[in-house]
Structures are given as C-alpha cells and as structure tokens.
Amino acid sequence: MKYVEEFRDPKAAKGVLAAIAQVTNEIGATREKPVHIMEICGGHTHAIFRYGLDKLTPEGIEFIHGPGCPVCVLPMSRVDECVELAERPEVIFTTFGDAMRVPGTRKSLMQAKADGADIRMVYSPLDALELARRNPDREVVFFGLGFETTTPSTALSIQQAAAEGLTNFTVFCNHITVPPPIKALLDDPHMVLDGFVGPGHVSMVIGIHPYDFIARDYGKPIVVAGFEPLDLLQSVLMVLEQIRDGRAEVENQYARIVPDNGNPVSIAAIDEVYEARPSFEWRGLGEIDASGLRIRPKYAAFDAEEKFGIGYGGGQIRSVQEPDGCACGQVMTGRIKPVACPQFGTGCTPEMPLGALMVSSEGACAAYYQYGGARSPEPAE
Template sequence: MKYIDEFRDPSVVRNLVRAIEKQAAELPVKDLPWQIMEVCGGHTHAIFRFGLDRLLPDNLEFVHGPGCPVCVLPQSVIDQAVQLARRPGTLLCSYGDAMRVPGNRGSLLAARAAGAAVQVVYGPRDALELARRHPDKTVVFLAIGFETTAPATALALRSARAEGLSNFRALSHLVLIEPPLRALLADPGLRIDGFIGPGHVSLVTGTAPFEFIPAEYRKPLVIGGFEPVDLLQSVLMLLRQFARDEARIEIQYRRAATPGGNRAAQAAVSEVFEPAPQSDWRGLGLLPRSGLQLRDDYRDFDALPLLDVVDDAPGQDPRCGCAAVLSGKMKPVQCPLFGRECTPKDPRGALMVSSEGACAAWYQYRLQDCANE
C-alpha cells in the first residue's frame, strides 16, 4: 500500500496541479487548447478513473490515442477467431477482454454460447498447457497486443517447438506501436502538440519506436507511468518542453522503463516473429509493416492455414465512431451510438468493450456529463 499511496498522495497531486497551472499560463495563446495525446489505453482509463482531465487548465486537453490492443482489433481478426473456434477438434484460447469484441458475425462470447470451443486464458502459457493436456485437440491462442505481450507469445511458441507440440498454434494479431503513430502524425487534420508514451510498451522496446516523433515532427514525448502522480508529472514535463520550444524524449516512468528496453524480450520476439507486409487496424485501415507474423522456422505453428475463405458479411455500423475516436478526431460522447445503442452491456464497437477503451472509460466515469451534453 505504501508504494501505491506514494503515487496517489493528495498533497503531491495538488502541488503538481499548481505547477501545471503556472506553466500552462505562460504558454503562447492558441486558437485551440494545447493537445496532449496519451497513447496507451491504460493511461486513458487512469485519466478518467482519477479525474485527471478535470484538473487541467482550460488551455490543455487530453486526446485519446490508439494504444488499446483490444480496441484496434479489426473485425476480420474476430471473424477468423470465431471460425477457428467452430472448427471441429479446435480449442480457441483468448484473453477475456477480447471475448466481447464484435466481429462481422458476432463475438467469441456469442460463438461460445452457440457451442463453439472457446477458453478464456490469462496468457499464452495457459494455452500451451492446454495443448499439453489435450493432445487430441488443436489449441489456438489468439495472440493480440503491442510489444508488451509479444515476448510471452514468443516464449510459448519457442517452448512448443522445443517440446514438439504440433497441436499448438497462434493466430497472430500482435502489432507495433510506431506505424499507427506515424499514420496519425501524417494526418494534417490532427493537431497534437505532445505525447505521453506508453510505459508498458517501453519496458520492452525502450525509446526506439518513438525517436522519429521529435526528430521528424518536432513534437516532445514523455514515457509515463499509470498512477495520478505519474501522469501529472508527465504533463508538467511536456509543458516545460512546450515553453522552451523543445522536442525530445524524456522518461518519467524511470522506476521501470529504460532507453534500451528489455534486450532479452526483444531477442525472443526477433527469433520467432518478423514484421508482416501489412496489418489491418480498426479505425486506421491497412498499415505497412505494423504487425508481426511468424518466421519461416515457426510457420508450422501458424493458425492461418487452418482457415477457410471467409465469406462476405455485413460491415460495422457506419454510424460507429470508433475510427474517429481511435485517431483522436472525436470524443466518445460525440458518437451517435454512445450510451444509447452502444453500452458496455451491449457494445457496438471495440472501444466500449475493453476497460482501456476510451468509450468504456467515458461511460464508466463520465456518464452524467454525457447525459447533459
């Protein structure tokens, strides 16, 4: 408790808020608020849970980024997972927060209710253990996430190869953080002044994926932790760079993140995976070299060859604002489905499913505000 209390200390928070107000008052006046994109969905959830957005002065604004792995899952990947779950002799293993993501033909949760073989697991090693215990079944792990979860999947596949577990496979939609940020920064309609970088991704990657942001776009980035003090310190560090017209990478989350990242984790991922030519992202479309596919030495563990051709299915409701919210162009409350036809109980879009999704955070912590809009 002492560790948590240290990063939620009200007196520290008050001092940081005063420092932010003072620094923000010295910034040049703009036609729009200075906009800070928190890249990670974990940051979005913390901002709303602790009301940090309400502590900012009027000339500062948080903008939600594409760093929630469940939120960026395209419908096509859910469709593939559902098809595999319905395949005779196959057991589809998934993280719990991906179960309710809607695909073109329903979710994994709906498929399980209809009799498909779907098992919720905490991670790839749980799925690997199921493959050991059920040699008569093909166990497929739905591998999703950014660089944070890729090492665990790589280690599980390495173990499967060493043990000769031919009944273990992975359906990979592991994605990389740099390409979507490049896509956002290339959009002239998006005005972001600085970034709070994802602390968990940086534990693995270090600062390398973000170095292009100050180098090519002259925008600062601070890698931040997930507690109130972490996030407010990150904001203050960005404001000081704004005031000095600087653009560089800083690490606020120094108790965990380092410039070089985790070399052992990076090596495991490089052994098993390589960048795919392109990957599909909900809200961002096809992005080149933005995902990971299995290397040739591990192709026998790829679940894609088990798939049949997926027939055409109805697309996502065109009124759904997930794409605009993911790219920082819309607040969840501005979506016509939000809180009406799209709720956590009956989500229409992925951002209402995950606890890290911007829509779910708005619904949980700002529902009264939304009702007054």
C-alpha cells in the same frame, strides 16, 4: 505501498497541478486554443478519468485519446476469423478475456461459445500450451493479441512448443507495434497534436528509443509515463515544459520501471520468433505498413494462419464496415470524443456493445461510460 502511495499523494498532486497551470499560462494555452496532448495508451485514458485528471488540469489542455488499446484497433474481420476458427469442431480456441465480447459481423466469441464452440479464457499463452499437452487429439489455437507488452510471452510459448515438439498448438497472430500508427497519425494533415504521453507497459519491453522519430522528424515532445495520478500529471508537466522551452525530446518519467533500452531478453524472443508484416489493417486507420507482426517461416508449424488457411496466410483478407452509426474509427484516431458518437450510451453500452471501445478494459468509450465524459464534447462529424 511503495511506488503507489507516494504517487497518489494529494499534497504533491496540488503542487504539480499548480506548476501545470503556470506553464499552461506561460505558453498562452486557453480553452479556445488548447494544447493537444495525446495519451497513446488506453490504460492512461482510464487513469485520466478514474482520477478526474481531465477536470483537475487547466482548460487549456485537451487530452486526445490515441490508438493504444490492441483489442479496440482490431478490425471486425479479424474477430470474424477468430469465430470461424473457434467453430471448427477440432479446435479449442483460447483467448484473453478482453476479446471475448468484442463484436464481429455475425457474433462475438462469447456468443460463439454460447452456441457451442469450445472457447476458453486463459490468463497466459502458457495456459494454452498446457491445454495442448492435455488434449493431444485437439488443435489448440491461442489468440495472440496485443502490443509489444504481450508479444514476448507468446514468442516464448512458441519457442517452448517447438522445443517439446508439440504439433497441436498454434497462434493466431495479431500482435501489433506502437510506433507505426503514431507515425500514421502524425502524417494525417487533419490531426492536431502538440505532444504525447507515451505508453509505460510497452516501453518496459522496447525502451524509449523507438519513439526518437517523433521528436527528431516531427518536432513533437513525448514523455513515457507511469499509470498513477502523479505519474500522469508529471508527464503532462514535462510535455508542457518542452513546448514552453521550444524543445522536442523523448523523456522517461517512468524510469523506475522502464529502462531506456528496454528488456533485452524480451526483445531477443520477439526478434527470434516474429518478423514485420508488409502491412496490417487497423480499425480507423486502415492498412499501415510494417505495423503488425507475423510468425517467421522457421516457426510456421505454429502459425494458425498458415495451418488453417485464414487471414493473411490464406490470402483472403476482407474489409468489413463498422455497424451503422458506430464511430469507433473516429474515436480511436482521436478525431472525436466518445460522447460525440451518436450511439454512445444509447445504442452502444457495455451490456450491448456495438464496438470494441465500449467493452475493452482499455477502451476510451468504456472509460467515458464508467467515469463520465470530458468537459465539452465536439459535435459528431
């Protein structure tokens, strides 16, 4: 299959790995003093472990797993609000499957469904829109979740609902953006980051220029990467070459898919429907300015927060502590590896998760559990 097989070629991979080893040696990176490269996207985390890239690359490279899973960074309080919405008798609550098993303080959406709430898994917000058309006597709420990758489809669904004059369709908006949390991590004096592998799917929408500040203001290289083994290996090599050469640039390894300036139709839909929230809470990072999106007043009729008086719209945002022993926040921000969490694989498993990182298809803990951990875990703090 074109654009797949050639990016899984073992002979080509050996050549790139040899180049990585050479550049790693040239910059003097060792196991004791490694180069710290953060892959921002959870999809990249899973690809690294699925293909064993953490074991194939030299010990002088340390992969740091970033906050690139929208399900994982959602605080438990927002899950609680989803459950509260879903338990209203007039509501049909719709969501992507990834969010169904994420624990809240009382229960997950899956447990709420088992208890009788009308919760339906959908593949697109357009599915939720169709449910609203077919059930005019019910309130259909779509759980709008995700980074810039999924935001355009929700925006277009809201525009379609407005065009049709639907009055029973709303979105519980939890869409978030990638650049602000990266800035928060770079501003953290305890984080040691030498470069980034940038998200591919997000960049299909927004392009590569929203990351200019990483190179310009912080002097760190970032390479937007695809998801096949050779994509990731080439991107790591490109980051290392920048470090060796004393450069800090935004480079696009995934140019076959990612246009430098993004997708103008998607960007226009986002700008039309959404505006930046003053702040939004992230698991492990706390409140980050302008990191979340909210529905503009023009489309307030389709905003579940405004209609049902919950969340930021209800002015009753509450902070919820993680379960005892759960280190989701530390893992999510790259401070520790999943295997350093005291609950990993014992008190927290995919069957009985304590945190979102174990159940999300892009969660770092799920990747470690499924494919095996990294070389030597750091001790839990």
